[in-house]
Amino acid sequence: MNKPIPKQYLLLAGKPVIIHILERIDDIAEISEVIIVCHERYRDLLSTYISAYMLRKKIVFANAGTTRQESVYNGLQKVNTKLVILHEAARPFVKKSDFETLIHDENENITYGIDIPFTVLKTNNHYISGNLKRDELINIQLPQKFNASSLLQGHQMAIADKLVFTEDASLLFHYGLGAVKVVKGQPYNIKLTEPMDLLLGEIIYKEFFAGRD
Amino acid sequence: MKTCIITGAGSGIGRATAIDLSFKDTFDTIVIIGRNLNNLDETYVRMNKKKDIRKIVFDLSNLRGIPDLVSEIYHYNDRIDCLLNIAGTVDPQPLLNTTLENMEETYTVNVFAPFMLIRECVKYMKNNDGGAKILNVASTAGMTPRPGWLSYSSSKAALISMSLTLSEELAEYKIKIYCVSPGRCATALRRKLAPEEDPSTIMQPEEVSNVICQLVSDEEQCLDGQNIIIRRK
Secondary structure (H helix, E strand, O other): OOOOOOHHHOEEOOEEHHHHHHHHHOOOOOOOEEEEEEOHHHHHHHHHHHHHOOOOOEEEEEEOOOOHHHHHHHHHOOOOOOEEEEOOOOOOOOOHHHHHHHHHOOOOOEEEEEOOOOOOEEEEOOEEEEEOOHHHOOEEEEEEEEEHHHHHHHHHHHHHHOOOOOOHHHHHHHOOOOOOEEEEOOOOOOOOOOHHHHHHHHHHHHHHOOOOO | OOEEEEEOOOOHHHHHHHHHHHOOOOOOEEEEEEOOHHHHHHHHHHOOOOOEEEEEEOOOOOHHHHHHHHHHHHHHHOOOOEEEEOOOOOOOEOHHHOOHHHHHHHHHHHHHHHHHHHHHHHHHHOOOOOOEEEEEEOOHHHOOOOOOEHHHHHHHHHHHHHHHHHHHHOHHHOEEEEEEEEOOEOOHHHHHHOOOOOHHHOEOHHHHHHHHHHHHOOOOOOOOOOEEEEOOO
């Protein structure tokens, strides 16, 4: 986003982006601990935030990798529970109930997804190279829940195969390590990517989060 | 056990509010804070003893002591439901007589102490199921120019701004921020600002406390996030 610090530490509605998420997790009894994957140089800053906001959940840090996949793998190695929920710090518009829906679903592997309202085509060398059927596609949205050992196994297989995936439902699917259920996500659960997203985010926050659960 | 903290409870609007609130059903525990034990005792004598009343002698210029103060109050009932920042100070001086110390002392009590109290209380309030309320007593002096009252009027302007900002910042926690700006009111502070004025001719502290009690009652849900002027027409 051309900002000097990563977007998860920027302020949204007067509060660091990542704290929006950590506060909503804080009183979910079924979540035993939170593993934050981040670069070592941000641990002190995060610890300061966690202390200032009086967060009560046990926090464990894992080192960020050079790719998203490597970061997830580093975090997975710290997991000591059967199930793990993955979330992205740049998606602050997640509600406590979104996590609870995943937790209470009987499926071990489950992700949010929303319909794609536009056309997506394959390209090669600046020319259309293939059509995709929009009604067969889904825009994957975090958070997601997985069987932790299955996902760890998938990551180890991907490392061995030198394959890189941009998210984890596709990795699990690729290696046939379990069916992944898709439940409908929320259109406001956007990922802060572009500078404009912070402006949109202020509106989303006021409309869907301020003064609400 | 719903708990309310009142600063400046040893005199003026703080005392009137403490007495008034003790006869309402809104809170079970009322913590009255003031610098002077004799003044707090006088407030206590007039309060409804059916309430759980705690007297705490504390000088708000001791900013670094505020986290422990709030922590101790919280752990008494394991909750804080309401904070009333009523304590204030004034030393009216023209600009060229205004020392840095004057400015610092005024801002310490009128701005920094409310900030510290709010920050520390919010650490606990944000986990309340039913939210919480914070009310700051500013002044009409914070809204219009008052030559000769530089430190006081600018500090109250800061408190009004702080209230409006926090009203938005804390909305997600269901913490409502109220700000009231009384006009001329017969208090010891007013006597410093207008020593020649007959206090019987202006608004009384009980009239302000009446409004404050209405705002912090469970019934009031719509007047937060704005600067409410209290004055006789």
